[in-house]
Amino acid sequence: MDFATFLVQCLNAVQYGLLLFLVASGLTLIFGIMGVINLAHGSFYMLGAYLAFALAPWFGDWFVTRLIVGVMLAALFGYVLEWVFFSFLYERDHLQQVLLTYALILVFEELRSLSFGNDVHGVTAPGWLTGGFQLGGLMEYPWYRVFASAACLVVALALYAVVNRTRLGMMIRAGASNRDMVRGLGVDIRRLYRIVFAGGVALAALAGMIAAPLSSVYPGMGSSVLIICFVVVVIGGIGSITGALIASLLVGFVDTFGKVFFAEWSGVGVYVLMAIVLVWRPEGLMKRGF
Amino acid sequence: MSALPAEASGPRAAEASASLLEAIGLGKRFRGLAAVDEVSLDLCVGEIHAVIGTNGAGKSTLINLLSGELAPSAGSIRFGGDDVTRWSQPRRARAGLGRSYQRTTIFAEFSVLENCRLAAQAKEPRPWLVWERAADDRRGIATATRALAAAGLDGDADRIASTLSHGAKRQLEIAMCLATGPRALLLDEPLAGMGAEETGRMLTLLSGLKATHAILLVEHDMDAVFRVADRITVMVNGQVIASDVPERIRNDRAVREAYLGDDH
Amino acid sequence: MASDGAGNEASAEVGAGDVRAVVGALPDIGRHEAGGWLVPGAAALAIAALPLVLSPYAQDVVVRIAIYAIFALSLELLVGATGLVSLGHAAFLGIGAYVTVRASGDSGGSLALLLPLAMGGAAAYAVVVGALSLRTRGVYFIMVTLAFAQMAYFVVHDTKAGGGSDGIFLYVKPTLAIAGKTLLDLGERMPLYYTVLAALVATYAFIALLLGSRFGHALAGIRVNEQRMRAAGFSTTPYKLAAFVIAGALAGLAGLLLAVKDGAVNPELLSWHESGAVLLMVIFGGIGSLRGAVIGATCFTLLKELFQSEALLGSLASHWQLTLGLTIIAFVAALPRGLIGLGARLRVMRPGGLAKAGARPSR
Numbered sequence: 001m002d003f004a005t006f007l008v009q010c011l012n013a014v015q016y017g018l019l020l021f022l023v024a025s026g027l028t029l030i031f032g033i034m035g036v037i038n039l040a041h042g043s044f045y046m047l048g049a050y051l052a053f054a055l056a057p058w059f060g061d062w063f064v065t066r067l068i069v070g071v072m073l074a075a076l077f078g079y080v081l082e083w084v085f086f087s088f089l090y091e092r093d094h095l096q097q098v099l100l101t102y103a104l105i106l107v108f109e110e111l112r113s114l115s116f117g118n119d120v121h122g123v124t125a126p127g128w129l130t131g132g133f134q135l136g137g138l139m140e141y142p143w144y145r146v147f148a149s150a151a152c153l154v155v156a157l158a159l160y161a162v163v164n165r166t167r168l169g170m171m172i173r174a175g176a177s178n179r180d181m182v183r184g185l186g187v188d189i190r191r192l193y194r195i196v197f198a199g200g201v202a203l204a205a206l207a208g209m210i211a212a213p214l215s216s217v218y219p220g221m222g223s224s225v226l227i228i229c230f231v232v233v234v235i236g237g238i239g240s241i242t243g244a245l246i247a248s249l250l251v252g253f254v255d256t257f258g259k260v261f262f263a264e265w266s267g268v269g270v271y272v273l274m275a276i277v278l279v280w281r282p283e284g285l286m287k288r289g290f
Numbered sequence: 291m292s293a294l295p296a297e298a299s300g301p302r303a304a305e306a307s308a309s310l311l312e313a314i315g316l317g318k319r320f321r322g323l324a325a326v327d328e329v330s331l332d333l334c335v336g337e338i339h340a341v342i343g344t345n346g347a348g349k350s351t352l353i354n355l356l357s358g359e360l361a362p363s364a365g366s367i368r369f370g371g372d373d374v375t376r377w378s379q380p381r382r383a384r385a386g387l388g389r390s391y392q393r394t395t396i397f398a399e400f401s402v403l404e405n406c407r408l409a410a411q412a413k414e415p416r417p418w419l420v421w422e423r424a425a426d427d428r429r430g431i432a433t434a435t436r437a438l439a440a441a442g443l444d445g446d447a448d449r450i451a452s453t454l455s456h457g458a459k460r461q462l463e464i465a466m467c468l469a470t471g472p473r474a475l476l477l478d479e480p481l482a483g484m485g486a487e488e489t490g491r492m493l494t495l496l497s498g499l500k501a502t503h504a505i506l507l508v509e510h511d512m513d514a515v516f517r518v519a520d521r522i523t524v525m526v527n528g529q530v531i532a533s534d535v536p537e538r539i540r541n542d543r544a545v546r547e548a549y550l551g552d553d554h
Numbered sequence: 555m556a557s558d559g560a561g562n563e564a565s566a567e568v569g570a571g572d573v574r575a576v577v578g579a580l581p582d583i584g585r586h587e588a589g590g591w592l593v594p595g596a597a598a599l600a601i602a603a604l605p606l607v608l609s610p611y612a613q614d615v616v617v618r619i620a621i622y623a624i625f626a627l628s629l630e631l632l633v634g635a636t637g638l639v640s641l642g643h644a645a646f647l648g649i650g651a652y653v654t655v656r657a658s659g660d661s662g663g664s665l666a667l668l669l670p671l672a673m674g675g676a677a678a679y680a681v682v683v684g685a686l687s688l689r690t691r692g693v694y695f696i697m698v699t700l701a702f703a704q705m706a707y708f709v710v711h712d713t714k715a716g717g718g719s720d721g722i723f724l725y726v727k728p729t730l731a732i733a734g735k736t737l738l739d740l741g742e743r744m745p746l747y748y749t750v751l752a753a754l755v756a757t758y759a760f761i762a763l764l765l766g767s768r769f770g771h772a773l774a775g776i777r778v779n780e781q782r783m784r785a786a787g788f789s790t791t792p793y794k795l796a797a798f799v800i801a802g803a804l805a806g807l808a809g810l811l812l813a814v815k816d817g818a819v820n821p822e823l824l825s826w827h828e829s830g831a832v833l834l835m836v837i838f839g840g841i842g843s844l845r846g847a848v849i850g851a852t853c854f855t856l857l858k859e860l861f862q863s864e865a866l867l868g869s870l871a872s873h874w875q876l877t878l879g880l881t882i883i884a885f886v887a888a889l890p891r892g893l894i895g896l897g898a899r900l901r902v903m904r905p906g907g908l909a910k911a912g913a914r915p916s917r
Contacts, residue, residue, distance in 0.1 A: 037693045094693055095639050097561030099837060099886050102830040114873065156616055227704045230697040238694070267708030275686050278698065282689035383787035393784045398773060408775050412787035417769040462729070470786050546769040
């Protein structure tokens with residue numbers, strides 16, 4: 001493999017990893033703070049992708065605007081969903097949460113089928129992001145992928161800032177370690193949960209919107225991303241944003257280079273990585289905490 | 291609590307016999323905070339050795355270190371001549387180190403008898419005998435019945451454990467400990483939440499057991515401790531500040547300052 | 555009963571304890587109805603007699619249900635008896651099925667060889683997955699088991715060795731022959747029917763036996779209070795691993811039968827939809843009950859047939875995932891203890907129900 005190809009694969013790995021991070025951070029936040037395992041989290045990613053598809057005719061090249069609108073819609077959806085459904089899951093045991101969110105996936109899949117059908121749809125990158133730049137003579141690296149990585153990085157930094165520097169972030173971190181105490185301090189824990197949940201949904205949907213021009217929009221995209229996210233959360237440690245970042249990048253590299261070197265067995269690579277982490281550090285790379 | 295039966299604190303039998311359980315320089319750090327620091331103590335058959343201290347003194351951590359639930363950051367533990375510092379909790383339990391918990395940890399859904407029988411099964415698990423009914427486990431049932439009798443729960447064998455009163459549940463906790471045939475007992479606040487009569491019964495039980503067992507007792511109930519302990523170790527902030535017979539502990543200035551206050 | 559100064563407290567506790575004992579009793583593993591052979595025995599006889607009255611299509615459905623009942627029973631051992639929620643159990647179903655097809659080759663195979671191979675293959679994967687997954691607990695365990703099932707899915711879906719996304723055909727169904735004489739040809743409808751029924755009865759009996767043994771009681775103890783088991787001297791991990799492997803092997807048995815019945819296998823057998831479905835079957839019937847697992851498998855399969863039936867539901871049938879999803883939500887929300895739990899609730903609610911349940915001995 002020559003250097004240019006290697007560089008391209010590295011960039012791809014980072015881009016994939018960062019996208020995964022967006023989805024995984026939502027999952028790990030929701031689990032870390034509310035203690036709910038949500039199998040339907042992948043559906044929010046799918047929601048984002050389909051939103052990108054649906055909003056395309058309205059916004060054309062105004063891509064960033066489209067993203068913002070989509071994220072707000074997704075956040076609103078998440079807020080309502082938490083209110084109407086998820087808030088009832090907190091007292092239930094994990095088994096019931098698994099089954100109820102599994103049923104939710106079925107419902108979402110069907111609603112998607114009713115709204116958009118079962119075909120694969122394409123979403124084009126906005127005009128100002130088409131094309132790419134030259135890398136070592138023969139290779140051209142698409143601008144859109146650069147944009148995707150940059151956008152994810154910005155969001156990651158924003159997330160870090162919110163969680164570690166704002167009052168909301170402080171309440172989130174406190175709520176993660178001691179729910180009752182936070183309640184006792186007069187914080188409306190229910191609203192906090194709703195906001196966190198909406199945030200998690202928005203993150204996943206944003207990832208889906210950004211990914212849409214890259215991977216096209218198809219049924220089942222939610223499930224594939226979900227299971228990889230689970231692997232990321234297991235490797236990185238539940239509730240840890242930093243862990244999710246490191247794990248997402250690791251997974252990005254293993255998956256990307258796995259496809260290059262191992263062809264048909266590449267799908268297995270990520271799980272082997274998880275197995276190694278389980279042998280070495282079962283509680284995840286980062287223990288509980290942010 | 292004047293209702294307590296007068297317990298004579300036995301003479302220190304410890305001096306003659308070798309210690310069964312020994313902690314040497316035990317330490318445990320949690321992210322820089324030393325919950326237990328340079329703690330050494332020993333336990334002999336024939337005595338009740340009480341460990342007292344204020345909240346946060348490290349008593350629970352100490353018991354968890356001794357039983358094997360926590361790995362020490364420093365120091366070692368010897369039991370019956372073996373260095374058990376690296377041994378897992380089940381292994382120590384099989385070797386004869388039993389423990390009871392502060393929060394009642396019984397099998398609430400099972401009958402009282404089954405609680406003890408299951409505990410007794412640990413000594414001779416033989417799980418491959420799948421064609422044998424657990425209900426026909428005569429050795430286990432006999433051991434369990436004896437343990438229940440020793441703990442004063444004979445009449446309750448068929449009751450479902452969750453229906454027992456709080457005091458009876460604590461007795462069951464001890465019975466389950468006994469059913470495993472331990473040589474040493476680590477008891478974590480067995481008197482927690484008990485009324486006067488139940489406390490008296492438990493103390494009689496413990497005094498009866500001490501002849502054949504080594505008992506470490508972590509307790510908050512000062513009257514009970516002074517009635518029944520042969521030795522008392524006092525912990526403050528993870529360290530031992532005194533370890534002696536009750537009379538001398540009662541008069542020890544450091545202990546009074548740190549812990550007992552003016553009441554005694 | 556111990557009476558202390560707080561006499562009121564004690565008797566109030568008895569009331570609460572009784573309810574707990576009753577509601578906790580029925581869907582409770584410590585008391586798996588090992589003693590009640592009458593009902594399961596009668597049911598087995600009834601199923602054996604069904605071919606006399608049912609059409610071949612209906613018999614087909616019965617066979618399908620029976621195979622899924624075996625699958626559900628195997629998961630019951632893991633979830634209900636030991637308390638380990640696995641979301642990757644379909645991997646073992648799929649491995650059993652794929653091994654059967656692969657080992658049959660072009661000329662079919664002997665059941666005597668295929669059975670140990672299928673169950674052994676599933677068990678082998680279970681040892682590896684179990685050893686790794688059991689290093690985690692709770693929700694981690696759920697995620698890890700799902701991930702390992704997905705790994706197996708990818709192997710069969712993507713690789714040539716696995717056969718690809720279309721799956722592979724079973725060209726010749728297994729037979730059982732001694733000294734050249736064919737005793738059993740699973741390609742025939744009746745032999746398959748009774749073989750599956752026999753497998754179901756054997757699985758049920760085996761698990762019931764297991765649960766009443768010392769091993770089973772230890773599993774129950776681990777489920778109720780693992781910490782206490784360790785404090786008593788049980789090394790709990792080997793027990794959990796054993797349960798995991800046995801459950802995997804039995805799922806492999808179901809996989810073999812499914813491959814034989816369908817004559818083909820495809821990667822969707824290992825999908826998490828399948829893993830989710832079997833978990834649903836177990837909870838439908840009620841956790842902690844072998845009968846519940848069978849009932850759950852029956853209800854779930856029939857429900858799915860119903861929702862997909864155009865004859866009954868018209869155009870709604872093509873959106874069966876929606877109806878199924880909503881039904882599941884309603885069901886799990888309203889009846890967390892499943893159908894068997896419904897019976898318990900009704901019993902408690904009758905006057906005198908509590909008194910009757912009272913201080914029943916547990917065994």
